[in-house]
Amino acid sequence: xxxxxxxxxxxxxxxxxxxxxxxxxxxxxxxxxxxxxxxxxxxxxxxxxxxxxxxxxxxxxxxxxxxxxxxxxxxxxxxxxxxxxxxxxxxxxxxxxxxxx
Numbered sequence: 001x002x003x004x005x006x007x008x009x010x011x012x013x014x015x016x017x018x019x020x021x022x023x024x025x026x027x028x029x030x031x032x033x034x035x036x037x038x039x040x041x042x043x044x045x046x047x048x049x050x051x052x053x054x055x056x057x058x059x060x061x062x063x064x065x066x067x068x069x070x071x072x073x074x075x076x077x078x079x080x081x082x083x084x085x086x087x088x089x090x091x092x093x094x095x096x097x098x099x100x101x
Contacts, residue, residue, distance in 0.1 A: 001041050002027075010045065018049040022089050024082050025057035035059040054089070056082040 025042045029035070038057040046053045058079050064072035070079075 001037065002045075010049075013049070015049060018046065018051040021051050022086060023051045023053050024086060025053055026059070027057075028060050028062075031061055034061075052089070054082055054085045056085055058082055 023046050025038050025046070027034075027038050027042065029037060038059050042057070043053050056078060058075065060070065060072065060075045064070060064075050070076060
């Protein structure tokens with residue numbers, strides 16, 4: 001689960017502060033077995049706030065970084081997919097069209 005300090009921060013927010021806002025769920029942890037924290041802890045938290053949690057979440061471990069830089073190709077692809085989702089969402093909200101690759 002997330003830390004008490006993290007939870008305390010959200011306890012201080014107005015419950016309507018994130019309504020409809022896009023949120024990219026990301027987390028790091030000590031091992032791959034902790035990856036479900038995103039789905040089982042963060043997604044419900046932002047659901048409570050009625051935020052728009054993007055479908056793709058990103059989770060990385062220490063092994064995915066070298067000298068503090070994300071190096072995992074798999075995680076980088078997942079992050080790029082999430083950024084693409086944000087772009088489509090923002091373009092849709094603003095009425096812009098995004099060219100297909």
